[in-house]
Each structure stands twice: as structure tokens, then as C-alpha cells.
Amino acid sequence: MTSPPPGSQSQRMLQLLDYPFFVSAIIGVVLISISAAMIGTYIITRRLVAISGGVTHACFGGLGLGYFLGLNPVAMAAVFAVGSSLGVEWASSRFRLREDSAIAVIWALGMAIGVLFVFMSPGYVPELNSFLFGNILTISHGDLWSFAVFTLLLCGFFAWKYKQIIACAFDRDFARVIGLPTRFITYTMTVFVAVCIVLTIRLVGVMLLMSMLSLPIMTAEVFTRRYGAMMAVSVGVSVVCSLAGLFIGALADVPCSAFIVLINAAIFLLAKVGMMAFRRDRG
Numbered sequence: 001m002t003s004p005p006p007g008s009q010s011q012r013m014l015q016l017l018d019y020p021f022f023v024s025a026i027i028g029v030v031l032i033s034i035s036a037a038m039i040g041t042y043i044i045t046r047r048l049v050a051i052s053g054g055v056t057h058a059c060f061g062g063l064g065l066g067y068f069l070g071l072n073p074v075a076m077a078a079v080f081a082v083g084s085s086l087g088v089e090w091a092s093s094r095f096r097l098r099e100d101s102a103i104a105v106i107w108a109l110g111m112a113i114g115v116l117f118v119f120m121s122p123g124y125v126p127e128l129n130s131f132l133f134g135n136i137l138t139i140s141h142g143d144l145w146s147f148a149v150f151t152l153l154l155c156g157f158f159a160w161k162y163k164q165i166i167a168c169a170f171d172r173d174f175a176r177v178i179g180l181p182t183r184f185i186t187y188t189m190t191v192f193v194a195v196c197i198v199l200t201i202r203l204v205g206v207m208l209l210m211s212m213l214s215l216p217i218m219t220a221e222v223f224t225r226r227y228g229a230m231m232a233v234s235v236g237v238s239v240v241c242s243l244a245g246l247f248i249g250a251l252a253d254v255p256c257s258a259f260i261v262l263i264n265a266a267i268f269l270l271a272k273v274g275m276m277a278f279r280r281d282r283g
Contacts, residue, residue: 012251013247013251016247016250016251021137021138022137022250024139024140024141024144025136025137025139025246026243026246027144027147028136028139028143028144028147028202028203029136029203029239029242029243029246030239030242030243031144031147031148031150031151032136032147032199032200032202032203032242033216033235033238033239033241033242034151034235034238034239035147035150035151035154035196035199035200036196036200036203036212036213036216036238037216037217037231037234037235037237037238037239038154038155038158038231038235039154039192039193039196039213040052040212040213040214040216040217040234040238041217041220041227041230041231041234042165042169042189042193043193043213044214044217044218044221045169045170045227046168046169046172048099049210049213049214050099050100050103051085051088051099051103051193052193052197052209052210052213052214053103053107053209053210054084054088054103054104054106054107054110055081055084055085055106055193055194055197056197056201056206056209056210057106057107057108057110057111057114057206058080058081058083058084058106058107058109058110059077059078059080059081059110059197059198059201059206060077060110060111060113060114060115060131060206061080061109061110061111061112061113061114061117062076062077062078062079062080062081062110062114063076063077063114063118063128063131064113064114064115064116064117064118064121065080065113065114065117067117067118067121067125067128068117068118068120068121073127073131074198077131077198077201078194078195078198080110081194081195081197081198082191082194082195084106084110084194085190085191085193085194086187086190086191086194087102087106088102088103088106088190089186089187089190130202130205131201131202131205131206132205132206133204133205133208133255133257133258134201134202134203134204134205134208134255134256134257135202135205135255135256135257136202136203136246136256136257137250137256138202139202143202146199147199150195150196150199153192154192154196157188157192161185164180164181164185165185165189166227167180168180168182168185168186168189169227170227172186196213197209197213200212200213203242203257203260204257204260204261205257208257208258208260208261211261211264211265212238212260212261212264215241215261215264215265215267215268216234216235216237216238216241216264217230217234218268219233219234219237219264219267219268219271220232220233220234220237222268222271222272222275223271223275237264237267238264241260241263241264241267242260244259244260244263245257245258245259245260245261245262245263245264246259246260248263
């Protein structure tokens, strides 16, 4: 078996595995993709895709405030994300405010606060681009531990309350009528959504995060509508697309986040067109 010629793409891919930071990026991509697909299945089923955009842009307010005060911007983004997501749930249930209206408020407010405090921050903010557009290659071992702990907690909660989560995702009012702890499930999942968004910002950034939480699940919906199967397929699609985007981006020396989203979109379109053609041939 002959080895690939010098400078070939296959050799370069193997060489990337020699770098510890790239191996860390691979582990981080897999963990984030699993969590994002599980969370995305929940928000797609509940028809709350817009909340990912609202909370994501609310995070920008936390990032700006963190830079202005000299605090950890990720921690401040997490505070804003959890506070805004819980605020949406609380306002919609307490004041009968439509969830999409509440999301629009936190979306605009988060961006306005972020722009204001980034502008007021002294000096240049070098890490801002990595939060806006993502840079998974810069993650640390501490980040990996955060991703791993979050993924384990999320999987554990799903294993514990799987049937209740499905009931609340499909019909929260019916779940409340039959006596399920809808408030506990809803608020816990809301916190998971917020934390997942903060972690996923490191992968694809604020600008492209909504696609990470929706495109793999939309692809899975082409093949199945059962919650468990849809979540399993979306996890597989998310992991494969993210790894492919990571390698292609590294080889082409361009942001990995763009390729991750483009590959996800291409897989969705191919699946949709292929399924339409298959059904037409059968009909």
C-alpha cells in the first residue's frame, strides 16, 4: 500500500491529528453536536426555534457587559442566557404574553445592550470575532470539561424524564391536565437550552447558531416524526456535519463554522429533494 504523496489532502488530514488543540476541537465538536441535536429536537417539537435566536442575541448583551466590566464574558453570557430564557417562560405564563413577542423583546434588548457596552469598552476586544463567528480551535481543557459535564447532565435528565419531556414538547396543556410536572420540565429544559446556546457559541458563533439547533433536526424530520428516532438521527447528522466542517475548514484555512452550516444545509436539501423524488416514484 503506497503512502499518499506529500502535500496531499489525506496526509494533511492525518497531520492535523498530531496537534493537541485539533484533537481537543474534535472532542468538543462531538460533545456540542450531541447536546445541540438533543436540545434542538426539543425546541423544534415545541415550535420554539425563535427562542434560540432570541437567547443567542441576549447572550451578546452578556458578552458586551462582561467586556465592559472586566469580567468573564462567557459567564456573563450564561447569566443573560439563563435569565432571558426563564424570563420568556415566566412572562408568557404569568402575563399571558405570546412567546414570540417575549422573544422579540429579549432579542432586541440583548443586541442593544451588547452593542452599547462593546462600544463603551476601553481598547480593542480581540475575542469578539470568535464569539460572533465561532472558533472551536481555541477551546481549552476547561471548556472540554464543561461540554462533557453538560452533555452528561443533559443525557441523564433525558433518561430520567424522557416520557414527560416528550409529553411537554408535543402538548404541554394536555401534559398539565394529566398531572405531569410541566412547570418543572419546562423550566429545567429552558435552562438546558440556555446553557447549550452559550456552549455552542464557541462552535459556530452568535450569527450562525440557530442553524446548528435546527438544520440537523429538520434533516431528521425528513425521515421520521417519532421523537426518539428523530433525536437519534439528528445527533448522527449533527456529529458528521460538524466533523466534516471542522476538517474542511482547517484544510482550507477558513472559519469552520461556515462549512459546518453549509454542509448541514446541503445535507438537508439533498435529503428533502431525495425523499420527494422517492415518494413521487412510488406514487
